[in-house]
Amino acid sequence: MTLKTKLGATTALVLAGTTVFSAANAQEMANDMTIVSWGGAYQNSQQKAYVEPYLEMNEGVTAVWDESSAEAVAKLRAMNEAGNVTWDVVDVVASDAIRLCDEGLAMEIDFNEMLADGDDGSTAEEDFGDLLVSDCFIPQIVYSTTVGYRTDMVGDTAPTDICALFDLDTYPGMRSLERRPINNMEWALLCDGVAKEDVYDVLETEEGQDQAFAKLDTIKDNVVWWTAGADTPQLLADGEVIMGSTYNGRLFSAIEEQDQPIGMLWDAQVFDLDGWIIPTGLSEERLARALDFVRFATDTQRLADQSKYISYGPARASSAPLVGQHAELGIEMAQHMPTDPANATNTFLYNYEWWADYRDDLDAKFQAWLAQ
Amino acid sequence: MSNATTGPDNLTGVTPDTGLKVGQSDETGPVLAADGTSLKSSLNRALRKQKMRALLLIAPLLFFILVTFIYPIGEMLFRSVENQIVGETLPRTVVELADWDADVTDVPGAPVFSALTKDLMVAVEEKNHTRLGSRLNYELSGVSSLFRKSGRGVDDFGEVYTDQFVALDPAWEDPATFIDIFAGERWLTANAAYDGEGPRPRFRLAPGVDDVLPETARMYADFARVVQVEDDDNPAEEEPWNAVYLALYEELSAGAVIPADFPQAALLNQAQAAVATFDTEDLRAQFVEIDEDWADREVWRIIQGYSAPYTAGYFLNAVDLQQTPDGVAWRPENQQIYITLFIRTMIMSTAITLACIMLGYPVAWLMANLPARQANLLMILVLLPFWTSLLVRTSAWKVMLQREGVINDLFVWIGIVADDNRLALINNATGTIIAMTHILLPFMILPLYSVMKTIPVSYTRAAKSLGATNWTAFWRVYFPQSVPGIGAGSILVFILAIGYYITPEIVGGTKGVFISNRIAYHISSSLNWGLAAALGAILLVIVLALYWAYDRIVGIDNVKLGG
Numbered sequence: 001m002t003l004k005t006k007l008g009a010t011t012a013l014v015l016a017g018t019t020v021f022s023a024a025n026a027q028e029m030a031n032d033m034t035i036v037s038w039g040g041a042y043q044n045s046q047q048k049a050y051v052e053p054y055l056e057m058n059e060g061v062t063a064v065w066d067e068s069s070a071e072a073v074a075k076l077r078a079m080n081e082a083g084n085v086t087w088d089v090v091d092v093v094a095s096d097a098i099r100l101c102d103e104g105l106a107m108e109i110d111f112n113e114m115l116a117d118g119d120d121g122s123t124a125e126e127d128f129g130d131l132l133v134s135d136c137f138i139p140q141i142v143y144s145t146t147v148g149y150r151t152d153m154v155g156d157t158a159p160t161d162i163c164a165l166f167d168l169d170t171y172p173g174m175r176s177l178e179r180r181p182i183n184n185m186e187w188a189l190l191c192d193g194v195a196k197e198d199v200y201d202v203l204e205t206e207e208g209q210d211q212a213f214a215k216l217d218t219i220k221d222n223v224v225w226w227t228a229g230a231d232t233p234q235l236l237a238d239g240e241v242i243m244g245s246t247y248n249g250r251l252f253s254a255i256e257e258q259d260q261p262i263g264m265l266w267d268a269q270v271f272d273l274d275g276w277i278i279p280t281g282l283s284e285e286r287l288a289r290a291l292d293f294v295r296f297a298t299d300t301q302r303l304a305d306q307s308k309y310i311s312y313g314p315a316r317a318s319s320a321p322l323v324g325q326h327a328e329l330g331i332e333m334a335q336h337m338p339t340d341p342a343n344a345t346n347t348f349l350y351n352y353e354w355w356a357d358y359r360d361d362l363d364a365k366f367q368a369w370l371a372q
Numbered sequence: 373m374s375n376a377t378t379g380p381d382n383l384t385g386v387t388p389d390t391g392l393k394v395g396q397s398d399e400t401g402p403v404l405a406a407d408g409t410s411l412k413s414s415l416n417r418a419l420r421k422q423k424m425r426a427l428l429l430i431a432p433l434l435f436f437i438l439v440t441f442i443y444p445i446g447e448m449l450f451r452s453v454e455n456q457i458v459g460e461t462l463p464r465t466v467v468e469l470a471d472w473d474a475d476v477t478d479v480p481g482a483p484v485f486s487a488l489t490k491d492l493m494v495a496v497e498e499k500n501h502t503r504l505g506s507r508l509n510y511e512l513s514g515v516s517s518l519f520r521k522s523g524r525g526v527d528d529f530g531e532v533y534t535d536q537f538v539a540l541d542p543a544w545e546d547p548a549t550f551i552d553i554f555a556g557e558r559w560l561t562a563n564a565a566y567d568g569e570g571p572r573p574r575f576r577l578a579p580g581v582d583d584v585l586p587e588t589a590r591m592y593a594d595f596a597r598v599v600q601v602e603d604d605d606n607p608a609e610e611e612p613w614n615a616v617y618l619a620l621y622e623e624l625s626a627g628a629v630i631p632a633d634f635p636q637a638a639l640l641n642q643a644q645a646a647v648a649t650f651d652t653e654d655l656r657a658q659f660v661e662i663d664e665d666w667a668d669r670e671v672w673r674i675i676q677g678y679s680a681p682y683t684a685g686y687f688l689n690a691v692d693l694q695q696t697p698d699g700v701a702w703r704p705e706n707q708q709i710y711i712t713l714f715i716r717t718m719i720m721s722t723a724i725t726l727a728c729i730m731l732g733y734p735v736a737w738l739m740a741n742l743p744a745r746q747a748n749l750l751m752i753l754v755l756l757p758f759w760t761s762l763l764v765r766t767s768a769w770k771v772m773l774q775r776e777g778v779i780n781d782l783f784v785w786i787g788i789v790a791d792d793n794r795l796a797l798i799n800n801a802t803g804t805i806i807a808m809t810h811i812l813l814p815f816m817i818l819p820l821y822s823v824m825k826t827i828p829v830s831y832t833r834a835a836k837s838l839g840a841t842n843w844t845a846f847w848r849v850y851f852p853q854s855v856p857g858i859g860a861g862s863i864l865v866f867i868l869a870i871g872y873y874i875t876p877e878i879v880g881g882t883k884g885v886f887i888s889n890r891i892a893y894h895i896s897s898s899l900n901w902g903l904a905a906a907l908g909a910i911l912l913v914i915v916l917a918l919y920w921a922y923d924r925i926v927g928i929d930n931v932k933l934g935g
Contacts, residue, residue, distance in 0.1 A: 074896040099899060102502035102520065174775075179882070224799050225882055239776045353517055356506075360898060361513040361707075367890070368709040370882040 029292060030285040031061050033088040039067035041253065045309035046091070048327070050297040057296075061289070072096060076105045076279055085281045088290040094273040095359075097137035098352055106136035106277040107287075114291055118318035119300035127300075127316045131273055133352050138298055139275040139315035141306065144338035144347070145183050146269035148236055148251040149243035151261045162268035163191040165243065166219055176232045176244030179225035181366040182355055183245065183270050186348060188215035190268060200354045209362065213369050225370070236262050248338050252311035256329060256336070266343040272350050273315065313339035449912075452690075452905035455683040458675065461504040462491040466679040474673050474697065479666075485655040486622065489529045490591055493615040496523040497598040510900050511685065512674045518665045525662045530618035532653040537617050540646050543639055550616070551608045552635045554581055554592045563608060572600045575607060578635070585628055591619040621647055673697065686906035710907065713887040714914070720801060720886070721869035727809040728816035728865045729858060736820035736857070740827075754817050762811065766878045769807040773798035773879070799881030807879045812868055816861035823857030859931040863922065867915060887911060 035051065037043040043065060051063055066087065068075055073096050079085045092100065100106035109115075111124045111132060118127035125132065131139040149159055154171055164171055165187060177184050189199050189208065192215045202208035224241055226232055232246035233254040248269065254260045276298070278290045296302065303314035304322035311333060314320065323334050334340055338347075405414040427434075459466050464487035472480040495501040505519030537544040551560070554577055562573035575596035582589040595616055596607035603610075625647040630640045659666040677695060678685065685695060692708040693700050702708065735754065739747045757765060772778045775794045783789045797803055827850060835845040873888035880889070887907060894904035922928065 071896045073899055077899065077901075099506065102506050102516070103899070104499040104503060227877060235774075238774060240774050353520075356520075357509060357514045357517045360510055360900065363898065364707045364709060368705075368707055371709055371712055 028285050029289040030088075030283070031289075032064070033061070033286070033289050033293060034064045034066055034086060035293075036066045036068050036072055036087050036090040038069045038091065039065075041310055042249070042312075043067065045306050045312075046297075048309050049306035050302040053302075054293060054296050073099055073103075073105075076100060077103060080105050080279075080281060083281075085279045087279055088282065088286055089294055090277050090279060091140070091274065092137075092277055094133050094137055094139070094275065094350075095352055095355060097275065097277050098134045098356055100277055100279075101134045101136035102356075105280060107280050107282075108135045109138055109278070111138075114295060116295055116299040118316055119322075120318045122318060127318050129317060131315050133273065136277050137273075137275050138277070138294055139273045140298060140303065141274050141310075141312035142271055142315055142337075142339050143274060143312045144248045144266075144269035144271050145178070145245055146248050146251070146338070147243055147245050147265040147267075148232065148254070148262050149265065150236055150239065150241075151263045153239070153242045154263075158263055159243065159265055160267065162187055162265065164265070165245075166191045166215065168219060168222060171242055173242035174222050174224055174235075174240060175219060176224040176226050176235050176241045176246075178245060179227050179370070181362045182350070182359070184216060185209070185212045185362065185366075186270065187268060188212040190348075191215060196348065199348075200351050203362075204354075204358070209365065213365075216369075233260075233262075236260065248336075249311050252336050256326075256331065266338070267346050268348050269338055269343070269346075270348045270350050271338065274312070275315065307333050307337065311336040313337040448901075448905050449909050450905075451902050452686045452909050453682045453684070454902065455678060455685070456681045457500075457504055457507050458679050459681055461495050461500045462488065462675070462679075464488075465491050465675070469672070469676045469679065472672065472676060474669055474676070478669050479656070480672055482654075482656060484672075485659055485666075486618065488659070489526060489618060489655050490594075490615045492519075492522060492526045493529075493613055494594045494598060496526055497602055499602075506899070508674055508678065510689075510903070511678060512670060514665060515671060515674065518663050518671065522659065522662050522666075525658075527614065529655055529658050530614035530621075530653065532651055533621040534614045534617040536646075536650045537620070537643060540643060541639060543636075544617075544643075545611065547607070547609055547611055549636060549639065550592060550612055553585075553640075554578060554589055554596075555608070563606065566606075572604070572606075575600060584630060584634060585620065585623050588616065588619040588623050591616045621650065625650075686902040687910075689903055690906040690910055710887070710890070713885070713890060714910070716801075717870055717886040717888070717911075718914070720805060720884070721866050723805055724808050724812060724869045725816075725862050725866045727805060728813055729862065731809065732813055732816035732820055732861065733854075733858075736817045736824055739817070739821050740824035741829075751821075754814050757811070758814060762874060763878075765811060766807055766875045769803070769810070769879055770798060773803055773806065798879050799884070801880070801884040803879035803881065804876045804884035804886075807875050808869060808872060811875060812865045815864045815868060819860035819864065820854065820857040823860070824854055827853045855926075856930050859922075859926055863919075863931065866918075870911065870915060 035046075037046055047065075055061055055063060069091050072090050072092050076085070076087070076090065079087070090106075097106060101108070111128065115124035115138065117123055120127075128139055131142070133139075147159075147162065147165060149164070149171075151158065153173065157170070159167075159171060165175055165177075185203055186199050189202055189212050190196060192211055194202050194208075194211075203212065224231075224235060224244070226235070226244070226246075229247050229250050232241070232244035233250050235241045235244055237254065237258070237260050243265075248264070251262065251264050255262050255264065276294050278287070278294065282290060298316070300316055300318045301322065303316050304319040304324070306312070307314055307319075307323045308325065308327040314323065320334075320339065323337065325331060326333055335342065338344065403411040405411045407414065465484060468484045468487040469480060472484065492501055495504065501519045501523045502516070505516040508519075509516035534544075543549045555563075556576035556578045559573055559576040566572055575593060577589050577593055592612060595610075595612050599605045599607045599610050620643075624640070624644045628644070630637050630644065634640065656666070665671050688694055688700060689703075690710055692703050692711050694703050735750070739750050739754070741747075742750065770777075774780070775796070777798075779797060780789070780794045783795065784791050789795055797806070831853070832845045832850050835849040836842070840848065870886070871888050873886060873892050876885045877889055877892075880886070888911075891904045891907050891911075894900045894907070919928075
């Protein structure tokens with residue numbers, strides 16, 4: 001195929017020195033792919049940072065977006081049962097990736113083999129490090145769930161630590177928290193005197209769970225429970241709540257792009273990951289295309305590029321030095337990354353394995369607690 | 373036709389239908405048609421043709437509904453009892469575990485762990501073990517990671533035996549030895565002829581081998597299948613798993629009799645003589661080393677309890693019950709949620725229906741009685757919300773109802789509420805009722821309107837002219853005639869309300885969400901489709917029961933959607 005030789009030549013020029021096409025070149029690749037993502041600003045950052053460049057490099061290839069990431073697990077399961085998987089690469093959060101992997105719906109990835117090496121010479125596995133939380137999951141960005149507050153409603157002393165959430169005396173008013181146990185239970189225990197490294201051990205016991213619920217009980221009447229990431233910024237902007245948890249990227253756009261009187265609390269931010277999975281059951285051509293795309297989209301430069309459009313940290317260590325300015329606002333993005341050393345002085349790492357085990361159980365208890 | 377003096381018979385003579393009656397009452401025998409057959413059967417034949425034609429006409433529709441509606445729903449509901457995954461993933465373990473009594477021994481014995489090793493080996497290679505783990509995790513927290521962790525280590529289990537077999541005779545390392553013993557003649561030829569196109573010929577055991585070494589043969593067949601299907605390799609070139617050696621060791625030491633003409637009989641006999649001196653491996657200890665939960669009685673009780681192909685577990689869970697060793701019991705109070713939600717869904721749907729009647733009735737009356745121009749304008753206003761996205765309408769209510777929202781601002785401005793004590797109108801049941809009443813109102817107004825349109829104005833006028841007050845004329849004359857419209861509207865609104873979940877999700881907070889929100893959660897988020905199906909099935913039964921009750925009390929013929 002002439003296209004392929006051309007394509008190989010172009011990439012060799014564009015990415016001289018990297019090993020993007022070494023393996024993939026030998027195979028026929030499908031020309032259409034369906035990429036599943038979340039829509040909105042996040043999908044836009046992916047479009048700009050690597051889908052557009054990829055399509056430019058690969059003439060004749062078309063990419064279709066499907067904004068179904070929120071229901072990806074259920075939809076993939078249904079597609080798999082129907083024997084007709086129509087998605088090629090799917091953007092999901094890490095906990096969903098673990099479930100897809102457990103269900104056999106996502107392909108296992110040989111990271112060093114299938115992904116590009118880091119620009120600094122490290123192998124993919126070294127470069128991603130601890131963020132490889134599942135055999136099927138290719139991390140893309142690190143985001144965090146953290147707390148934003150109304151600068152004009154908190155009085156003279158702006159909150160500096162997470163326990164302000166539970167401090168109704170100093171900061172009276174409503175708070176918004178996510179309507180699920182994850183993060184809330186951990187924060188409750190942290191603010192009830194449990195050491196960070198003991199949180200999950202404590203939460204594993206019946207007493208520990210009661211302790212967390214008791215702590216949450218103290219603010220239960222002052223909480224608006226959200227389900228969509230956009231809720232808290234809206235509630236803050238309307239003055240409905242004085243503080244609330246949400247994703248750091250949402251707060252960034254409320255503060256920097258919309259100029260709202262909102263401040264941000266990095267204390268005890270909970271890191272989480274978002275990335276790609278490749279569904280099982282793709283034909284060889286489609287799989288070759290998906291792997292080729294993912295290899296390109298998760299290399300050092302591409303991940304660094306993405307941070308020009310959204311304030312989420314690149315998952316590769318080698319990408320961090322390359323993070324530059326926001327594409328439109330022109331502000332330095334490094335300081336807005338959850339992974340920035342100044343922001344990451346006290347972070348909390350989400351324990352995926354633990355939540356995979358206890359999610360069903362705690363969710364039932366959490367919902368029952370809410371309904372009481 | 374019940375009354376012979378006024379029925380149609382006297383006017384039109386004998387019809388085919390009454391003709392039969394005549395024939396029966398006549399003692400002389402059946403009435404015959406012109407061709408000599410009995411009238412009844414010739415009539416049936418004629419009617420059958422008609423029925424067939426009618427059926428053919430609706431066949432495409434019927435087929436469509438069956439395929440796209442009844443079948444998927446049936447299949448979804450079937451999941452609420454289906455539980456084959458345990459028996460299919462752990463076939464040997466389930467059999468061994470059947471005799472285990474949790475009250476007698478804490479943890480099952482060695483045969484169960486040996487069976488688990490073999491089952492898990494196959495499951496890991498087929499990537500089924502984590503699926504089973506998530507299934508059982510619904511019943512007991514921690515099983516998910518238990519299976520995930522164990523899957524990583526299980527391929528080393530039994531290595532002790534592999535090493536000793538190989539030490540005894542290097543032939544045991546050779547895949548050909550096993551092929552010689554286990555592979556069937558026909559498969560061997562087919563496999564040798566395989567040229568890489570299409571699926572590999574399915575592995576077949578040699579006849580008779582499963583009489584001599586049944587367990588090993590089964591294990592080897594599993595191994596060969598997995599190698600072919602999962603890895604797309606040739607079993608004749610692959611060294612068997614440790615689990616195959618484990619099975620062989622067990623059967624040889626249990627005294628399997630090797631016939632003299634059995635393939636590799638010499639090698640097998642030599643091994644059988646040696647196995648008594650083999651070092652053994654405590655598989656149970658191995659499992660416990662990976663995760664001490666394997667020594668937990670609860671884990672085994674769950675596996676045993678859910679080993680049947682069908683389970684009532686999801687339904688029990690859906691009504692806050694659980695299976696315990698002492699029978700069915702309530703779940704701990706801090707986990708009871710579904711009955712509350714079912715009751716809440718019913719109560720709130722009723723409230724929404726009543727609110728729709730209260731608000732919709734006057735509007736429908738106005739529409740039915742105003743001159744056409746104004747009535748049309750009003751109709752457009754009623755239909756307008758249909759042209760707006762559901763999400764937009766719901767989100768608009770957020771702006772209206774929140775603490776700093778339009779309605780609260782208005783109340784504060786008028787002075788009804790204090791500024792620091794604004795009303796909580798959203799993120800609770802009030803919010804859900806307000807927003808859903810608004811969204812479902814047209815479904816009440818339209819049937820009401822179409823019924824009211826047919827009520828002649830003259831009836832009310834006649835009542836008034838006979839001395840009725842306005843109220844009596846309305847209540848005794850007009851209202852009873854509009855009841856069919858109320859019935860139709862109520863059924864529509866109530867059934868739609870019961871299944872709603874987007875609006876409650878957005879404005880319902882914690883006290884205003886419905887059972888459908890939990891169903892959606894289990895379908896799309898927790899992936900517990902069995903529980904979702906059970907909840908859905910219960911909801912379906914409740915709706916059908918209400919429909920039945922409605923039919924008994926009001927009469928379904930009394931419902932009118934128009935004219």
